[in-house]
Amino acid sequence: MKTxxxxxxxxxxxxxxxxxxxxxxxxxxLTENGEQALRQLASSxxxxxxxxxxxxxxxxxxxxxxxxxxxxxxxVIMISGxxxxxxxxxxxxxxxxxxxxxxxxxxxxxxxxxxxxxxARLSEExxxxxxxxxxxxxxxxxxxxxxxxxxxxxxxxxxxxxxxxTGENGTGKELVARAIHRNSxxxxxxxxxxNCAAIPAELIESELFGHEKGSFTGATAQRIxxxxxxxxxxxxxxxxxxxxxxxQAKVLRALEEGKIERVGGNKxxxxxxxxIAATNKDLDTEIKKGNFRGDLYHRLKVxxxxxxxxRERKEDIPILVQAFIEDxxxxxxxxxxxxxxxxxxxLAKLDWPxxxxxxxxxVERIVILSSGxxxxxxxxxxxxxxxxxxxxxxxxxxxxxQDFKERAEAAFIKKQLELHKWNISKTAEALDIQxxxxxxxxxxxxxxxxxxxxxxx
Numbered sequence: 001m002k003t004x005x006x007x008x009x010x011x012x013x014x015x016x017x018x019x020x021x022x023x024x025x026x027x028x029x030l031t032e033n034g035e036q037a038l039r040q041l042a043s044s045x046x047x048x049x050x051x052x053x054x055x056x057x058x059x060x061x062x063x064x065x066x067x068x069x070x071x072x073x074x075x076v077i078m079i080s081g082x083x084x085x086x087x088x089x090x091x092x093x094x095x096x097x098x099x100x101x102x103x104x105x106x107x108x109x110x111x112x113x114x115x116x117x118x119x120a121r122l123s124e125e126x127x128x129x130x131x132x133x134x135x136x137x138x139x140x141x142x143x144x145x146x147x148x149x150x151x152x153x154x155x156x157x158x159x160x161x162x163x164x165x166t167g168e169n170g171t172g173k174e175l176v177a178r179a180i181h182r183n184s185x186x187x188x189x190x191x192x193x194x195n196c197a198a199i200p201a202e203l204i205e206s207e208l209f210g211h212e213k214g215s216f217t218g219a220t221a222q223r224i225x226x227x228x229x230x231x232x233x234x235x236x237x238x239x240x241x242x243x244x245x246x247x248q249a250k251v252l253r254a255l256e257e258g259k260i261e262r263v264g265g266n267k268x269x270x271x272x273x274x275x276i277a278a279t280n281k282d283l284d285t286e287i288k289k290g291n292f293r294g295d296l297y298h299r300l301k302v303x304x305x306x307x308x309x310x311r312e313r314k315e316d317i318p319i320l321v322q323a324f325i326e327d328x329x330x331x332x333x334x335x336x337x338x339x340x341x342x343x344x345x346x347l348a349k350l351d352w353p354x355x356x357x358x359x360x361x362x363v364e365r366i367v368i369l370s371s372g373x374x375x376x377x378x379x380x381x382x383x384x385x386x387x388x389x390x391x392x393x394x395x396x397x398x399x400x401x402q403d404f405k406e407r408a409e410a411a412f413i414k415k416q417l418e419l420h421k422w423n424i425s426k427t428a429e430a431l432d433i434q435x436x437x438x439x440x441x442x443x444x445x446x447x448x449x450x451x452x453x454x455x456x457x
Contacts, residue, residue, distance in 0.1 A: 002117055003027045003045070007037040007063065008052040008079070013102070017050060020106055021113070034058035034066075039070055048116055051096075053080035053087060061091060068095045073123060075116040079104065139175050140323050141316035145308040149176060156303045157183035157241075162255075164300045165278040169308035170357030173278040174238060181234040186274060189233030194226050197239035204247045206263050209254075215264020227260045227271050234274045241281035241292060242301070252296045275300065293322070310359065311351040318344055320356060321342045325362040325375075331426075337367055340444060346377055356409040365419055412447035413438070 001367065004026050011032075018028045028238055029046065031037045033055055040046070049067065053060035078091045082104035088099040095114045100109060107109075140152065156163060157180045165173045174193070183190045183264050199207050210225030226235060237243070245250070254260045255275060259268040277300045286292035321344060329336050352358050366375055413431070420426040428438045442448065 001025055001027055002030065002047040002354075003032065003393040004113070005029045005040060005049045006078060007031050007049065007055075007060070008355055009055045010052075013079075014050070014102075017104070017109075020109065024110060024113075026113075034060070034063035035367075036064060038066060041067065041074075044072070046112065047120060049074060049076045050077055051078055052079055053091070054082055061087075061094060064091065064094050064096060067172075073120065076121045077112055077116055112247060115293030134346045139172065139179055140319050141313065143308075143313035145313045146316060149305060149307060150179075152303065152305050153183065155180050156180060156305075160184075160274050162300055162302040163276045163305060164276070164283075164303070165276065165305045165307060166283075167278075167280065168309045168384050169280050169356055170310055171307040172356050173280075174236070174305055176307060177234075177236045177238075177276045177278060180276060181236075183276075184234070184274070186233050190230050191234050191236065192226050192230035193236045193238060195238045197242040201244040205250060209246065209250065209260045209262055210265075210275050212265045213262035215262075218262065225260070225262065227254060227350075228269065230273045234276060237275060237277040239279055240277040241279035241283055241286055245291070245293065248293045252293060252299060255296075255299050255379075260403060278335060309352075310355045311353075314348050317348045317359065319360055321347055321363055324360050325367055328364045328367040332368070334367070335373060337370060337373050337375055340377060342377045343375055357432075361416070361418065361419075364430070368419060381401060398441070406445070409441070410447065413441055413445065414447050417442075417447065417449075 006014055006022055006028060008017070009032050013030070014030045018030060019136065021028050027042060029073060032039055036291075037049070037051070041049075051060045052064060060080070061077060064078070067074060067076060070097075075097040078088075078096045078099045079102060080087065080099070091099050097119070100112060101279070138350050138374070139153075161408075163177075164182060165176050169174050171315075177193075178191060181187060181308070194207060196204065204218075206225065206226050208227055209225050210228060211219050211224045213219060233374070248278045250260075254271070254273075257268075259270050259427075261268055272402060283292050283297050287294045287297060322341060325337055325339060347362075348357070370422075412413050413427075416427050416430055420430060424438060426437055431438065
């Protein structure tokens with residue numbers, strides 16, 4: 001049941017609306033002027049307001065302005081027996097959902113009311129979803145180094161300045177990029193991410209700029225690239241230090257001209273894109289080696305942000321651990337768990353070469369493996385010994401460096417599959433790779449849940 005507030009100085013109109021709307025199973029509150037309506041809103045929430053334009057004292061447009069300031073999400077339908085196009089336009093500019101002339105048509109009234117309530121419901125669902133997503137991408141930390149990062153983010157976000165984010169793998173460079181976008185004027189527009197290290201050199205140009213049908217073997221249809229997808233929004237070029245020199249030249253041209261050209265095309269396409277780049281490489285060194293263009297580097301590095309590794313901000317570890325525990329319990333439908341002081345101290349002592357990503361995976365493992373509601377230091381010691389034993393086997397197996405990398409990768413993927421109970425979607429999300437990529441790796445290393453091979457035969 002929805003609560004609808006009617007504001008009209010004509011008793012006959014109020015009574016008529018009350019009868020129609022209560023028949024549709026709504027709760028109706030009646031007020032005869034703007035002052036009463038505002039007092040009612042201050043005392044209890046409503047889902048929708050029907051507001052007359054012409055009233056003694058404060059008129060409907062004045063009431064609408066005040067409602068928008070304090071109750072921005074409340075849908076308001078304006079009604080008037082003296083309606084003009086100018087009044088309707090002004091009401092719409094002030095944020096009214098719709099404008100209905102008197103005498104009110106019952107069917108049109110009900111349709112408008114339903115549409116307004118549906119839009120309000122969708123807006124509320126979107127708000128909750130956005131809060132959930134933003135919570136996932138929230139930057140956590142109270143260390144001086146993180147406060148410095150957040151200060152720069154706050155200053156640079158409202159501008160269109162390009163940003164280059166540096167730091168080791170797993171430090172949270174993507175979180176910084178998303179925070180900049182989320183707090184920018186482009187927040188309602190797309191945030192498009194490209195992992196330059198994960199795309200083969202021969203495909204990176206097509207990925208970034210798109211291609212025309214028939215431009216190369218396999219180009220069976222036109223494709224829109226990431227630059228066009230990010231138009232009016234933000235393009236995040238992750239691991240840009242791994243981009244080929246040829247692709248770098250095209251990116252530089254796009255930044256200089258604000259235009260791109262699809263592979264196989266002959267037309268320049270204007271794009272309005274804010275570019276944020278990130279890398280775990282020392283680009284000054286890469287420039288000296290001839291692997292990265294100096295002119296592109298200076299184009300990207302208008303605002304540099306360095307994200308320190310976890311070993312340099314260990315005071316952030318307890319905050320991260322607590323957040324990860326709550327997240328794991330929520331995602332897996334588990335009762336809340338706590339961690340002992342000694343276990344937390346042990347986690348805070350470690351250097352975490354894999355940074356936040358490694359810490360998150362470790363916390364997820366110990367939360368899942370802990371049988372009670374408390375995580376103590378014993379579990380950390382046991383799991384650490386097991387990790388050392390498995391890693392020792394990989395180290396001592398011999399073979400080439402490529403053999404070692406493949407054994408380590410296979411063991412890591414298998415461990416993650418087991419932690420996520422062989423749920424492919426959750427495992428791919430934890431590993432930050434596409435499901436299809438995970439399937440390919442599983443097939444390559446012969447990874448399957450125990451008993452699956454027999455069942456499939």
